[in-house]
Amino acid sequence: SIGINLGNTYSCVGTWISDCVEIIRDSNYDLTTPSYVSFTNNERLVGRDAEYEVHINPENTIYDLQRMIGRKFNDEILQYNRKYWPFKIIKNNHGKPRIQINYKNEIKNFSPEEISAMILSKMKEISEDYIGQKVTNAVITVPAYFNNAQREATKKAGEISGLNILEIVSEPTAAAIAYGFDKLEPNDNKNIIVVNLEDIFNVSLLSIKDRKFEIKATSEYTHLSHEDFDNRLVNHFVNEFQEKFETNITTYRGAMTRLKLHSERVKSKLSSSQNVIFCIDRLYEGIDFRSSITRRQFEELNMDLFNKIIDLIEKVINDSGLSKSDVHEVILIEGPASIQKIQSMISEYFDGIKIHNNIPSDEVIVTGATILSAYLSGIELEKNLENEK
Numbered sequence: 001s002i003g004i005n006l007g008n009t010y011s012c013v014g015t016w017i018s019d020c021v022e023i024i025r026d027s028n029y030d031l032t033t034p035s036y037v038s039f040t041n042n043e044r045l046v047g048r049d050a051e052y053e054v055h056i057n058p059e060n061t062i063y064d065l066q067r068m069i070g071r072k073f074n075d076e077i078l079q080y081n082r083k084y085w086p087f088k089i090i091k092n093n094h095g096k097p098r099i100q101i102n103y104k105n106e107i108k109n110f111s112p113e114e115i116s117a118m119i120l121s122k123m124k125e126i127s128e129d130y131i132g133q134k135v136t137n138a139v140i141t142v143p144a145y146f147n148n149a150q151r152e153a154t155k156k157a158g159e160i161s162g163l164n165i166l167e168i169v170s171e172p173t174a175a176a177i178a179y180g181f182d183k184l185e186p187n188d189n190k191n192i193i194v195v196n197l198e199d200i201f202n203v204s205l206l207s208i209k210d211r212k213f214e215i216k217a218t219s220e221y222t223h224l225s226h227e228d229f230d231n232r233l234v235n236h237f238v239n240e241f242q243e244k245f246e247t248n249i250t251t252y253r254g255a256m257t258r259l260k261l262h263s264e265r266v267k268s269k270l271s272s273s274q275n276v277i278f279c280i281d282r283l284y285e286g287i288d289f290r291s292s293i294t295r296r297q298f299e300e301l302n303m304d305l306f307n308k309i310i311d312l313i314e315k316v317i318n319d320s321g322l323s324k325s326d327v328h329e330v331i332l333i334e335g336p337a338s339i340q341k342i343q344s345m346i347s348e349y350f351d352g353i354k355i356h357n358n359i360p361s362d363e364v365i366v367t368g369a370t371i372l373s374a375y376l377s378g379i380e381l382e383k384n385l386e387n388e389k
Contacts (some may be wrong), residue, residue: 001137001166002127004120005174006154008066008199009034012362013123014370015131016379020371023363024130029048032362033126036063037118039103040315046122055257058086060101063118066114066143066200069157070150073097077222103363109127113153117160124161138163139373141365144194144204145371166376171196172204173213174368175331179356180311182371186210190328193313195346198335203312205320217319219312224305226267226335230302233242233263233293241289254286262296270295270340299341306341309347324350332357333364 003014003021010032014023024031027125028048038061040052045053052216053061064081071078073091076375082089086102090109098109121142122129151168158165172194176182187208196202202220206213237259242248249255262280269276270293300305330346332355340388347355359367 001139001371001379002123002135002175003371003373004123004138004140005171005366005369006116006123006140006142007032007035008064008119010199010362011119011123012293012366013127014366015135016374017129017131021367023366023370024127026126027129031067031072031118031347033122034063035065035119036061037115038062039101039108041105044103046118058288059219060087060103062087062099062101062110062115064144065112065116068097068099069116070112070153071097074301080223082375085235086265112113113157114160116154116157120158120161120163124163136164137166137373137377138170139167139369139376140165140173141169141171141369143196143200143220144215144263145220166373169369169372170204170215171365172206172215172218172331174205174365174372175227176213177368177371178359178364179331181208182213183210183349184208184211191322191326192329192331193316193327193350194331194333195313196333197226197309197342198365201312203309203316205316205322216322217316218318219316221308221312224308224339228320229267229298229337229339230260232305233262233266233298236290236293236297236301237263237289239282240291244352245284245287247284247286247287252284258283258384259289266293267298267339268337270298271340279293290368295340295377302341306339306345309342310345313346315351327353329353330355331364 005012012023012032014021024029025031033047034051036050038045038053040057042051050061061273067081068078072095078097088096089097090100092098098111099115100109140154140158142151153169155165175194176192192206194204194206200220200222201224207216210273240248258280262278266276275292275294279288279290281288283289330350330353334357
Protein backbone atom coordinates (compact mmCIF):
# COMPACT_ATOMS: atom_id res chain seq x y z
CA SER A 1 0.00 0.00 0.00
CA ILE A 2 1.06 3.61 -0.55
CA GLY A 3 0.32 7.09 0.73
CA ILE A 4 0.02 9.93 -1.77
CA ASN A 5 0.18 13.64 -1.09
CA LEU A 6 -1.70 14.92 -4.14
CA GLY A 7 -0.66 18.55 -4.01
CA ASN A 8 -1.76 21.47 -6.13
CA THR A 9 1.82 22.19 -7.23
CA TYR A 10 3.77 19.05 -6.26
CA SER A 11 2.85 15.47 -5.40
CA CYS A 12 4.79 12.71 -3.67
CA VAL A 13 4.36 9.09 -2.67
CA GLY A 14 5.54 6.87 0.18
CA THR A 15 5.33 3.27 1.28
CA TRP A 16 5.89 1.30 4.49
CA ILE A 17 9.07 -0.78 4.34
CA SER A 18 11.04 -2.42 7.17
CA ASP A 19 8.88 -0.86 9.89
CA CYS A 20 9.25 2.72 8.66
CA VAL A 21 8.04 5.15 6.03
CA GLU A 22 10.05 5.27 2.81
CA ILE A 23 9.35 8.32 0.65
CA ILE A 24 10.04 7.32 -2.93
CA ARG A 25 12.11 9.38 -5.32
CA ASP A 26 11.05 9.72 -8.96
CA SER A 27 13.20 9.07 -12.03
CA ASN A 28 14.85 12.49 -11.55
CA TYR A 29 15.76 11.43 -7.99
CA ASP A 30 13.38 14.06 -6.60
CA LEU A 31 11.10 13.40 -3.62
CA THR A 32 8.39 15.56 -5.18
CA THR A 33 6.94 15.45 -8.68
CA PRO A 34 5.30 18.54 -10.23
CA SER A 35 1.51 18.17 -10.49
CA TYR A 36 1.57 19.05 -14.18
CA VAL A 37 0.25 17.29 -17.28
CA SER A 38 1.17 18.45 -20.78
CA PHE A 39 -0.10 17.35 -24.19
CA THR A 40 2.04 17.70 -27.31
CA ASN A 41 1.72 16.67 -30.93
CA ASN A 42 3.53 13.44 -30.11
CA GLU A 43 2.98 12.46 -26.47
CA ARG A 44 1.48 13.09 -23.06
CA LEU A 45 3.90 14.25 -20.37
CA VAL A 46 3.41 14.10 -16.60
CA GLY A 47 5.57 15.62 -13.87
CA ARG A 48 8.88 17.39 -14.41
CA ASP A 49 8.81 17.02 -18.21
CA ALA A 50 5.32 18.53 -18.27
CA GLU A 51 6.39 21.44 -16.06
CA TYR A 52 9.12 22.31 -18.58
CA GLU A 53 6.39 22.68 -21.22
CA VAL A 54 4.52 25.43 -19.39
CA HIS A 55 6.54 28.20 -21.08
CA ILE A 56 6.60 26.74 -24.60
CA ASN A 57 3.24 24.97 -24.71
CA PRO A 58 1.09 26.84 -22.14
CA GLU A 59 -2.28 26.22 -23.83
CA ASN A 60 -1.85 22.47 -23.45
CA THR A 61 -0.07 22.24 -20.09
CA ILE A 62 -2.46 21.71 -17.17
CA TYR A 63 -1.84 22.49 -13.48
CA ASP A 64 -3.68 24.01 -10.48
CA LEU A 65 -6.06 21.04 -10.37
CA GLN A 66 -7.09 21.54 -6.74
CA ARG A 67 -8.74 24.77 -7.84
CA MET A 68 -10.87 22.84 -10.35
CA ILE A 69 -11.61 19.34 -9.09
CA GLY A 70 -15.10 18.80 -7.67
CA ARG A 71 -16.26 22.31 -8.57
CA LYS A 72 -19.00 23.50 -10.92
CA PHE A 73 -18.00 25.56 -13.96
CA ASN A 74 -19.64 28.65 -12.47
CA ASP A 75 -17.81 28.25 -9.13
CA GLU A 76 -16.44 31.63 -7.99
CA ILE A 77 -12.92 30.37 -7.29
CA LEU A 78 -12.72 28.50 -10.57
CA GLN A 79 -13.88 31.55 -12.52
CA TYR A 80 -11.37 33.78 -10.72
CA ASN A 81 -8.46 31.50 -11.59
CA ARG A 82 -9.73 30.83 -15.09
CA LYS A 83 -8.76 34.40 -16.01
CA TYR A 84 -5.10 33.57 -15.34
CA TRP A 85 -4.85 30.05 -16.76
CA PRO A 86 -3.38 29.87 -20.28
CA PHE A 87 -5.35 26.68 -21.02
CA LYS A 88 -9.02 26.70 -21.99
CA ILE A 89 -11.84 25.72 -19.61
CA ILE A 90 -15.28 25.03 -21.08
CA LYS A 91 -18.62 23.99 -19.60
CA ASN A 92 -20.18 20.62 -20.38
CA ASN A 93 -23.90 19.91 -20.57
CA HIS A 94 -24.05 19.23 -16.82
CA GLY A 95 -22.48 22.53 -15.79
CA LYS A 96 -19.12 20.97 -14.96
CA PRO A 97 -15.72 22.20 -16.17
CA ARG A 98 -13.83 20.49 -18.93
CA ILE A 99 -10.24 21.24 -19.92
CA GLN A 100 -9.89 21.61 -23.68
CA ILE A 101 -6.51 20.82 -25.21
CA ASN A 102 -4.89 19.96 -28.53
CA TYR A 103 -3.38 16.49 -28.33
CA LYS A 104 -1.77 14.89 -31.38
CA ASN A 105 -3.46 17.53 -33.52
CA GLU A 106 -6.92 16.65 -32.19
CA ILE A 107 -9.11 18.76 -29.88
CA LYS A 108 -9.91 16.79 -26.74
CA ASN A 109 -11.84 17.59 -23.55
CA PHE A 110 -10.83 16.17 -20.17
CA SER A 111 -12.43 16.43 -16.76
CA PRO A 112 -10.27 17.59 -13.81
CA GLU A 113 -10.68 14.07 -12.40
CA GLU A 114 -9.16 12.54 -15.54
CA ILE A 115 -6.16 14.89 -15.43
CA SER A 116 -5.68 14.22 -11.70
CA ALA A 117 -5.83 10.49 -12.48
CA MET A 118 -2.87 10.95 -14.82
CA ILE A 119 -0.84 12.42 -11.95
CA LEU A 120 -1.95 9.64 -9.60
CA SER A 121 -1.01 7.08 -12.25
CA LYS A 122 2.46 8.64 -12.28
CA MET A 123 2.68 8.28 -8.48
CA LYS A 124 1.52 4.67 -8.80
CA GLU A 125 4.16 4.03 -11.46
CA ILE A 126 6.93 5.61 -9.33
CA SER A 127 6.01 3.39 -6.38
CA GLU A 128 5.74 0.22 -8.46
CA ASP A 129 9.14 0.82 -10.04
CA TYR A 130 10.64 1.14 -6.56
CA ILE A 131 8.77 -1.68 -4.80
CA GLY A 132 9.01 -4.05 -7.75
CA GLN A 133 5.40 -5.20 -7.71
CA LYS A 134 1.90 -4.02 -8.53
CA VAL A 135 0.42 -1.44 -6.14
CA THR A 136 -3.32 -1.25 -5.52
CA ASN A 137 -4.19 0.22 -2.11
CA ALA A 138 -3.65 3.91 -1.39
CA VAL A 139 -4.51 6.74 0.98
CA ILE A 140 -4.70 10.17 -0.70
CA THR A 141 -4.50 13.51 1.09
CA VAL A 142 -6.60 16.56 0.28
CA PRO A 143 -6.75 20.08 1.74
CA ALA A 144 -8.86 20.44 4.87
CA TYR A 145 -11.20 22.87 3.12
CA PHE A 146 -12.25 20.28 0.51
CA ASN A 147 -15.99 19.57 0.67
CA ASN A 148 -17.66 16.22 0.00
CA ALA A 149 -17.88 16.85 -3.75
CA GLN A 150 -14.17 17.60 -3.96
CA ARG A 151 -13.28 14.55 -1.86
CA GLU A 152 -15.49 12.30 -3.99
CA ALA A 153 -13.96 13.74 -7.17
CA THR A 154 -10.48 13.00 -5.82
CA LYS A 155 -11.55 9.45 -4.96
CA LYS A 156 -12.89 9.06 -8.49
CA ALA A 157 -9.56 10.24 -9.89
CA GLY A 158 -7.84 7.56 -7.81
CA GLU A 159 -10.18 4.89 -9.11
CA ILE A 160 -9.61 6.01 -12.73
CA SER A 161 -5.88 5.59 -12.11
CA GLY A 162 -6.41 1.98 -11.04
CA LEU A 163 -6.05 2.49 -7.29
CA ASN A 164 -8.24 1.15 -4.51
CA ILE A 165 -8.71 4.20 -2.29
CA LEU A 166 -8.59 3.14 1.34
CA GLU A 167 -9.31 6.65 2.54
CA ILE A 168 -9.27 10.30 1.55
CA VAL A 169 -7.63 12.05 4.51
CA SER A 170 -7.21 15.75 5.23
CA GLU A 171 -3.70 17.20 5.12
CA PRO A 172 -3.73 18.41 8.76
CA THR A 173 -4.79 14.97 9.98
CA ALA A 174 -1.96 13.40 7.97
CA ALA A 175 0.48 15.93 9.44
CA ALA A 176 -0.69 15.13 12.98
CA ILE A 177 -0.22 11.40 12.35
CA ALA A 178 3.28 12.07 11.02
CA TYR A 179 4.17 13.80 14.30
CA GLY A 180 2.84 10.89 16.35
CA PHE A 181 -0.34 12.44 17.70
CA ASP A 182 -2.16 9.22 16.79
CA LYS A 183 -0.24 7.57 19.66
CA LEU A 184 -1.69 9.73 22.44
CA GLU A 185 -3.13 7.97 25.45
CA PRO A 186 -6.96 7.69 25.31
CA ASN A 187 -7.48 10.46 27.88
CA ASP A 188 -4.66 12.70 26.59
CA ASN A 189 -6.77 15.09 24.50
CA LYS A 190 -5.21 17.92 22.49
CA ASN A 191 -6.11 20.84 20.26
CA ILE A 192 -3.53 21.39 17.53
CA ILE A 193 -3.16 24.24 15.05
CA VAL A 194 -1.78 23.12 11.69
CA VAL A 195 -0.34 25.99 9.64
CA ASN A 196 0.25 24.73 6.11
CA LEU A 197 2.32 27.09 3.93
CA GLU A 198 3.39 24.40 1.48
CA ASP A 199 1.10 25.51 -1.33
CA ILE A 200 -2.13 27.46 -0.86
CA PHE A 201 -1.79 28.99 2.63
CA ASN A 202 -4.29 27.37 5.00
CA VAL A 203 -4.76 26.91 8.73
CA SER A 204 -6.76 24.22 10.53
CA LEU A 205 -7.60 23.53 14.15
CA LEU A 206 -7.49 19.81 14.79
CA SER A 207 -9.02 18.33 17.95
CA ILE A 208 -7.80 14.91 19.09
CA LYS A 209 -10.04 13.27 21.66
CA ASP A 210 -9.89 9.59 22.60
CA ARG A 211 -7.55 9.09 19.60
CA LYS A 212 -10.18 10.41 17.19
CA PHE A 213 -9.31 13.30 14.89
CA GLU A 214 -11.78 16.10 14.19
CA ILE A 215 -11.26 19.26 12.14
CA LYS A 216 -12.93 21.92 14.29
CA ALA A 217 -12.31 24.78 11.85
CA THR A 218 -10.29 25.53 8.74
CA SER A 219 -9.65 28.53 6.54
CA GLU A 220 -7.36 29.45 3.68
CA TYR A 221 -6.14 32.30 1.53
CA THR A 222 -6.85 30.82 -1.88
CA HIS A 223 -4.73 33.45 -3.61
CA LEU A 224 -1.79 33.56 -1.18
CA SER A 225 1.27 31.32 -1.48
CA HIS A 226 5.06 31.39 -1.36
CA GLU A 227 4.96 32.79 -4.87
CA ASP A 228 3.70 36.06 -3.39
CA PHE A 229 6.93 36.36 -1.39
CA ASP A 230 8.88 35.72 -4.59
CA ASN A 231 6.88 38.37 -6.42
CA ARG A 232 7.64 40.95 -3.73
CA LEU A 233 11.36 40.30 -4.28
CA VAL A 234 10.92 40.49 -8.05
CA ASN A 235 9.19 43.87 -7.78
CA HIS A 236 11.88 45.10 -5.42
CA PHE A 237 14.66 44.18 -7.85
CA VAL A 238 12.72 45.49 -10.87
CA ASN A 239 12.49 48.88 -9.16
CA GLU A 240 16.17 48.76 -8.25
CA PHE A 241 17.13 47.92 -11.85
CA GLN A 242 15.01 50.80 -13.13
CA GLU A 243 16.60 53.25 -10.68
CA LYS A 244 20.13 52.14 -11.66
CA PHE A 245 19.71 51.83 -15.42
CA GLU A 246 16.53 53.83 -16.18
CA THR A 247 14.99 50.79 -17.85
CA ASN A 248 11.72 49.00 -17.11
CA ILE A 249 12.27 45.29 -17.76
CA THR A 250 8.76 44.09 -16.86
CA THR A 251 7.79 43.63 -20.52
CA TYR A 252 10.80 41.44 -21.30
CA ARG A 253 9.84 37.84 -20.57
CA GLY A 254 13.36 36.39 -20.61
CA ALA A 255 14.69 38.95 -18.13
CA MET A 256 11.68 38.56 -15.83
CA THR A 257 11.92 34.75 -15.89
CA ARG A 258 15.59 34.85 -14.85
CA LEU A 259 14.85 37.47 -12.19
CA LYS A 260 12.02 35.34 -10.79
CA LEU A 261 14.31 32.30 -10.60
CA HIS A 262 17.00 34.26 -8.73
CA SER A 263 14.38 35.74 -6.39
CA GLU A 264 13.29 32.22 -5.39
CA ARG A 265 16.91 31.36 -4.64
CA VAL A 266 17.39 34.56 -2.63
CA LYS A 267 14.32 33.75 -0.51
CA SER A 268 15.67 30.27 0.16
CA LYS A 269 19.15 31.54 1.12
CA LEU A 270 17.65 34.09 3.52
CA SER A 271 16.38 31.15 5.57
CA SER A 272 19.92 30.61 6.86
CA SER A 273 21.68 33.91 6.04
CA GLN A 274 21.21 37.47 7.23
CA ASN A 275 22.35 38.89 3.89
CA VAL A 276 22.42 37.61 0.31
CA ILE A 277 24.56 39.05 -2.49
CA PHE A 278 24.00 37.91 -6.08
CA CYS A 279 24.74 38.77 -9.70
CA ILE A 280 22.70 38.00 -12.83
CA ASP A 281 24.98 38.15 -15.87
CA ARG A 282 23.59 39.97 -18.91
CA LEU A 283 20.09 40.27 -17.46
CA TYR A 284 19.03 42.76 -20.13
CA GLU A 285 20.89 44.07 -23.19
CA GLY A 286 24.24 42.97 -21.84
CA ILE A 287 23.76 44.59 -18.43
CA ASP A 288 25.01 42.60 -15.43
CA PHE A 289 22.68 43.12 -12.47
CA ARG A 290 24.40 43.00 -9.09
CA SER A 291 22.39 43.41 -5.93
CA SER A 292 22.02 42.39 -2.30
CA ILE A 293 19.25 42.19 0.24
CA THR A 294 19.10 41.57 3.98
CA ARG A 295 16.69 39.32 5.82
CA ARG A 296 15.30 42.42 7.53
CA GLN A 297 14.56 44.06 4.17
CA PHE A 298 12.83 40.86 3.00
CA GLU A 299 10.70 40.84 6.15
CA GLU A 300 9.72 44.48 5.67
CA LEU A 301 8.71 43.78 2.06
CA ASN A 302 6.41 40.96 3.19
CA MET A 303 5.22 42.02 6.63
CA ASP A 304 1.62 42.54 5.51
CA LEU A 305 1.59 38.98 4.14
CA PHE A 306 3.05 37.61 7.38
CA ASN A 307 0.31 39.42 9.29
CA LYS A 308 -2.30 37.74 7.08
CA ILE A 309 -1.07 34.36 8.33
CA ILE A 310 -1.61 35.47 11.95
CA ASP A 311 -5.05 36.83 10.95
CA LEU A 312 -5.86 33.43 9.46
CA ILE A 313 -4.85 31.69 12.69
CA GLU A 314 -7.08 34.05 14.70
CA LYS A 315 -10.01 33.44 12.36
CA VAL A 316 -9.72 29.66 12.68
CA ILE A 317 -9.55 29.84 16.48
CA ASN A 318 -12.63 32.09 16.55
CA ASP A 319 -14.51 29.86 14.10
CA SER A 320 -13.76 26.81 16.26
CA GLY A 321 -15.38 28.38 19.31
CA LEU A 322 -12.18 27.86 21.30
CA SER A 323 -9.71 30.40 22.64
CA LYS A 324 -6.00 30.82 22.02
CA SER A 325 -5.24 29.33 25.43
CA ASP A 326 -7.05 26.11 24.40
CA VAL A 327 -4.42 25.39 21.73
CA HIS A 328 -1.77 22.98 23.03
CA GLU A 329 0.68 22.67 20.13
CA VAL A 330 1.34 23.94 16.59
CA ILE A 331 2.46 22.06 13.49
CA LEU A 332 4.12 24.34 10.94
CA ILE A 333 4.50 23.07 7.38
CA GLU A 334 6.69 25.72 5.84
CA GLY A 335 6.78 24.91 2.15
CA PRO A 336 9.69 25.61 -0.21
CA ALA A 337 11.56 27.93 2.19
CA SER A 338 11.82 28.34 5.93
CA ILE A 339 11.05 31.93 6.88
CA GLN A 340 12.32 32.72 10.36
CA LYS A 341 9.98 35.68 10.83
CA ILE A 342 6.88 33.52 10.36
CA GLN A 343 8.12 31.06 12.98
CA SER A 344 8.86 33.82 15.48
CA MET A 345 5.52 35.58 14.89
CA ILE A 346 3.57 32.35 15.45
CA SER A 347 5.60 31.52 18.56
CA GLU A 348 5.07 35.02 19.92
CA TYR A 349 1.34 34.92 19.17
CA PHE A 350 0.99 31.70 21.16
CA ASP A 351 3.27 32.90 24.00
CA GLY A 352 6.11 30.52 23.19
CA ILE A 353 4.03 27.41 22.47
CA LYS A 354 5.87 24.36 21.08
CA ILE A 355 6.08 24.45 17.29
CA HIS A 356 6.65 21.18 15.40
CA ASN A 357 8.55 21.80 12.16
CA ASN A 358 11.43 19.33 12.22
CA ILE A 359 10.05 17.01 9.52
CA PRO A 360 10.86 18.44 6.05
CA SER A 361 7.75 20.15 4.73
CA ASP A 362 7.64 18.12 1.51
CA GLU A 363 7.65 14.91 3.58
CA VAL A 364 5.33 15.51 6.54
CA ILE A 365 1.94 15.06 4.84
CA VAL A 366 2.91 12.04 2.74
CA THR A 367 4.48 10.47 5.86
CA GLY A 368 1.14 10.62 7.67
CA ALA A 369 -0.71 9.29 4.63
CA THR A 370 1.71 6.38 4.34
CA ILE A 371 1.38 5.45 8.02
CA LEU A 372 -2.41 5.50 7.72
CA SER A 373 -2.30 3.46 4.50
CA ALA A 374 -0.13 0.80 6.16
CA TYR A 375 -2.47 0.67 9.17
CA LEU A 376 -5.60 0.35 7.01
CA SER A 377 -3.88 -2.42 5.01
CA GLY A 378 -3.52 -4.48 8.17
CA ILE A 379 0.15 -3.88 8.91
CA GLU A 380 0.86 -4.02 12.64
CA LEU A 381 1.96 -0.51 13.67
CA GLU A 382 0.91 -0.60 17.33
CA LYS A 383 -1.43 2.27 16.58
CA ASN A 384 -5.06 3.04 16.99
CA LEU A 385 -5.84 5.43 14.18
CA GLU A 386 -9.31 6.85 13.86
CA ASN A 387 -10.09 10.03 11.98
CA GLU A 388 -12.70 11.89 10.06
CA LYS A 389 -13.50 10.54 6.61
